[in-house]
Amino acid sequence: MSEFLLELKNVSKFFGYGFIGWIKFPAVDSASLSMEKEPKILTIAGESGCGKTTLARIVLGLLKPEEGTVLYKGKRVYSLKRGERKLFRKEVQAIFQDPYGTFNPLRNVDTYLFGTAKHMLNMKDEEASSQIKETLSFVGLTIDEIVGKKPSEFSGGQLQRIAIARALLSQPRLIVADEPVSMIDASSRMNVLNIFKELKQREISFVYITHDLATAYYISDEIAIMYRGMIIEKGPADEVLLNQYHPYTKALVSSLPEHGKREKWIKEEMSPLGMEIKEFLASGCKYISTCPNKMEKCLKERPPMFEAGKVKVACWLYG
Amino acid sequence: MKITKSLAITIGVLAAHLIFAYVLPYFAPYDPRRWATVPRDMPPSTAFLFGTTTVGQDLFWLSSYALRNSITLGILTASVSILIAFLLGATAGFVKNPALHNILTLCIDSFSLIPGLPALIVLTYSWRKYLSPILIALILSIFGWAWPSRSVRSLILSLRERPFTHTALLSGYSMIEIFFKEYLPYIIKWLAVSFLGLLTWAIGMETTIAVFGLSTLEEATIGSILYWALQYQAILRGIWWWPIIPILLLTTLIVTIYQLSNMIGELLGAR
C-alpha cells in the first residue's frame, strides 16, 4: 500500500484549438502533487484559466490526462478494475462551483441523494432515507425541506449545502471542492467553509480549488499555486502565503485587496498579466513576460521545482 | 393567457383537418379515387361542395382521402427521420474520440447541405414501379434526418458539459442511466418540436415529387391531385377549384402545424 492518499506525477492535459484542434496547448502542464493519508485540506489556487478546474476533473477521474499518472491509494485511477473503480467513485467525491448547475433543473434534488445512497451504499429506500436525514441535518437541512423540489426552489447557499450532503452520503475519503463558495454571498461563505473544517475532523481530506487566497489561508493545510497550467509553488499554506517565494505568488498576495493594506495596494508598482495562449505555449518560464526578476535563463529553460525552505518553487531564483 | 387562446384556435383548426382526413373517409359513399363517378368539371356547389375533376371525381371525398394519405405519409417519414436523426446525432454527441467525432460531425453537416430534391427524384424514378406510400416515406427519410441530427448532436454536447452530468456520475449513475434520466427529458422536448417540423417538410416534399410525377399517382395524395390537375391543364382551362382545394387544405394544415410547433417549443422551453 502506498503512503499517499493521492499522488499526481507529471500530469499533463492538452486541449486543441484552431482548425479541428491542430494546435495543442497544455491546460495542465506536468503537474505533480501528493496528499498524505492523514486528513488534510490541500488548496489548488490560481487565476481563471490556470488549469485548476481541469486538474480537479483529472483527480476526479472525469478527464483522462494524456501524460503522467494519477494514483489514488497507490493505484492508477485511469486503469482501475471494475470493483476498484466503484470504490474510487464512492471514496472520491466532488462539490462544484455553480450550485444551480450542480443539479439537473428538470429533476428533483432528492433523486440525487437517493441515487447516491442506492448506488454507493447499496441501500434500500428506508435505510437510505434515515441516512439521508442524518447527513442533511449535518449541513443544517431537513429532508422535508428538500423532497420533491426542483433546484430552482432553493437559494444558492441551500443548494450548495445539499451538494455537500450528497457528496458526504457516499462516505467519501476525499472531496474535491471546485470553487465551492465563489458564487455564494460573502456573508454566508464562512458557513460552508466551516463545514469543510469540521469534516476534516471526521477523516475526510479535501482538495479545495479556488482563486481566493484569503479563504485558502483560512482553511487549508497545504497549498499549490498554479500559473498557466503549471504548479509553480507548493508547500504548507502558512509558508507559501505569508512568505511567498515565487514572484507570481508575491504578485498574487500583494494584489489581494485587504483592510490595512491601503497605502501599499494603491501605490506600489505592478504590471498586469500578458496574453494567455502565448504564455501557455512558452518554452521557458511561463511568467517571464511580467516577472520583475527575469533573467536570461528564464527565457530559454523551464525551471524545475527547487526546494526553498519548506516549500518547492519553480523559479530560477532558487536554483 | 394569450398563448392559451391561440393554442385553442390552433388545436381546433388542426382537429378539423384530422377529422376531415381520418373520420370522413369512412362515410364516403363510393371509392372517390374511381374516375367518372360524378359529372366532370363541376364548380363548387351545394351538390359538390368542392367541385369535381375533369376525370369525374368528387373533390370533397377525394381530398379527404388525399389528406389522410398525405398526413399518414408525413407522420411515417417524420418518425423514421427522427429515429435516424436521434441515433446518429446521439452517437456523434457521445463519441469520445475527437477524430471520429469530427468526421461524424462533418458527415452530418455535409448531408444537410446536399440538395435533396434531385436525389429524391432520381431515387423515386428508379423505384417508380414499386412506389407505395411506405416506400416513399422511407425514401424521404433518407433526406430528412440531417438537420435534426445536427441539433441532437449539439444538444447532447452541451448537456455533457453541464455540471449535473458530473454530479450524476459521482452519484453512481452509469452513462446509460444518465442518458435516459438526465438527457432524455431535454432531447424529447426538442424532438417533439422537430417532429412537427419534419412532418410539414415531409408533406411538402411528397407534394413536390408528386408534381414532378414521381409519387404514388394512383393513390390519392394532395400531391397526386395536384399532379393530375396540372396534367389536365386545369389552371389554363379555368378549372381553378381542382388545384385550389388541395392547396388550401395543405397550406392551412402546414401553417397550423408550424404554429403548434412554435407554441409547444415555447411551452416546453425547447430551442
Added chain:
Amino acid sequence: MDLVLRGLNIKGGYEMSKVYVDAVNNVSLELYKNEIFGVAGESGCGKSTLVKILYGYIEPPLKLKSGSIELYSNDEKSFMISSLSLDDLRKTVWWKHISYIPQNSMNVLNPTTRVKDHFAEMYKTYTGMKKKEAYAMARKYVEDFGLPSDALQAFPHQLSGGMRQRIVIAVALLLQPAMVLADEPTSALDVINQRAALMFLKKAQERLKNTIVLVSHDMGIHSVLTDRMGVMYAGNIVEVGGTQAIFEKPLHPYTEALIESLPRLGDKSQRTGLKGQPPDLRQPPSGCRFHPRCPYSKPICQKEEPEHGKREKDRRVSCWIYAS
C-alpha cells in the same frame, strides 16, 4: 466640500406583469467632489439598480417610483436627472457630465469594431469631430493615459481582459465628466488584473479630481480604494460613512457581519457567517428588513423601519440599537 450629486428618497424597482420587486427603497445620498464613494452589499441588494437610477437609465421593467436626483457639473450647472427624458439625458448630460462603466465591462466593447473606433464614436457623437481628427485625438488621449497606442488598432478580442478593462475606463473618462459610475467594474477580472485596472482608475481620478461611485460586492476592494462608502441591504442603505471608520468600527449589525466574515491572510481565528437568506424583495419583511437575520433583533425591529440617523460626523446608520 462641493456637492456633485444629491439623491433624495429614491424608490424604484422592477415591475413585471403584476409582480413588483422593490429594488431600491427610500435611499438618500450626497456625493462630493474628488472622492471615491463605494457602494457595498451582496447580490440582489439593489446596488446596481441604484446606479442605473443615478444615471437616469430607466427603461421598463425598471421604474422610478419617487425621489429626485440632481447632478452639479464642473461648470456649475445643475441637472435634474430624475426628471429628464432619456433623449435629453443623452443630449445634455451623459458622458459630458456623468459617465458609466457597466458590469462585466471587460466584455462590453463591440467585438467587430476596432478599439480606436470606440473612442472616435464618442468624439463624433459629443463634439461633432470628423473621423480623422477623432482618431488623432484618441491616439493622443490614450498615450497620455499611458496605454500602448497600438491597442487602438486592435479588435477587442485581441487584447487581454485587463487591457480591455482599462480601455473601458479610459472611454468613461474621455470627456472629463464630473462623475463616473462604475458598476462592479472588475468582478470578472483576476486579482492582479483587478488591481491594475483599479489603480488605473484611481490614478485618473487623482488627476481629474472628479467623483467616482464604485459598486462592488467585495469588501476588500472598498477597504483599499474608496474614501467613503455606503452599505446596502435589501434595497436600503443601512450605513454610510468614511471607509476607514466603517472598517474600524462597523455600526450596523449587517456591516459588522460582513466585515467579521471576511477572512484575512495571517489570521486563522474562527469566523462565522450570517444565518438565513436575503429576503424576497417581492414581499420584503416588515420593519427593519434585516431583522430576521439580525443577532440583536428587538421587538420594535419587526414593526417599524428605523430612521437613517446621524451618528458622529459624516456617519449615518439605520438601526434601532442606536435610537435615542
Added chain:
Amino acid sequence: MKKMESRKFKPLIAHMLSRLLFFLLTVWIGLTVTFIISRANPVDPSVTLISRLLSMGAHLRPEEILAMKQQIMELYGLEKPPYLQYLSFLKGVLSGNFGPSFTSFPTPVIDLIYNSLPWTILMLGFSTILSWVIGNIIGVLAAIFSKKRISRALEWIAMSLYPVPYVILALLLFLLFSLVIPIYKGVGGAGMTKFSLSFSFIAEAFKRLSIPAISIIMLSAASWFLSMKALALSVKGEDFVNYAVIRGLRRKTIIKYVTRHSLLPQITALALSLGYIFNGALITEHIFSYPGLGRLLYQAITGADYNLMLGILSYSIVGVATAALILDLIYPLIDPRIRYGGG
C-alpha cells in the same frame, strides 16, 4: 504585442483549410450517395434504356440489341467490380462525361446541362440575394422597433408564409398570374435557350425570371426575416449594444451595431441553406416552365432519360457545395474574429 501574431494570419488559413475540407467532403459524400442511388436501381438500366429506345420507334435486330446492351453496360461500367464502377463514376463526374442524353440522342448530357445551368444560376442568384437582403433589412428594423404594431404584423405574415412549401406557393402564384392577373400567359419556356449578354436578352430574361422568382423571394425573405428578427433581438440585449446605448450613441450607430453583428450568423445560415433554396428553384422552374435545370429535370423524367437525371444530380451537388464554399471564404472579410483568431 498581439499584433505580431495577427500578421501570421494563421486563423485565416485554418478557417480556409477547414472550409475547403468541408467542401471536398460534402462533394464526396454527395457523389457517393449519387452513386449508391444509381446502383440501387431495382431495374437493370440497360433494359430500361433499350426498351426506351424501342418505344421511340427504333427497329433493332436482336444482335443489335445485344450489342447496344453491351455498349450501355460499358458506358455504365456495369460489368466491372463495384469499386471500379465507383471510381469510373467519380472520374465521369470530374471530366463531365455522363454519356449521351436519351431524349436528345446523341447530344451529351453535359451540353444540355450547360445550356440550362446559366438560367438556374441567374434565377438562384437573383432571388437568393434579393430575398436575403430584403429579409435581413426588414428583420433588423422589426427587431429595433419591436414594440410597433407593424413589426408584429410583419412577423405574423412571415410566420404564415415560412412553413409553406415552395411547390404550393409556386402553384398559387402560377394560378394567380395565369387566371386572376393573366400576365404570365404565353410566356412559356419555348425558345430562348441561348444565353447572351445583349440588352434585349437580359430584358427578356428578366421578364421570364421575375414572376417565378417571386415565389422563392417571398418564402426565403420570410425565413430570413424571422431568423434575422430573432437574432437582432438577442443581439439588442447583448452587453456591447447596451454599452453603446449607455454611452449615448446615436440610434443610427446602434442599428449599425446590431445589423452588423446579426448579419454574421445569417451568412453562415445562408451557406447552409443553399441546398434547400436550390430545391425551391428546381420546383419553381418546373412549374413556370422556366428554362433552367428544373425544367430539364422534368424533361428527363418524362423522357426516361436516366443519364440526364444523374448528371443534373451530380452537378447540383457540386454547384451548391461550391456556392457554399465561396460564401464561407468571403465570411472572414466581414468577421474580424476569424481573420485574427479568437472570439
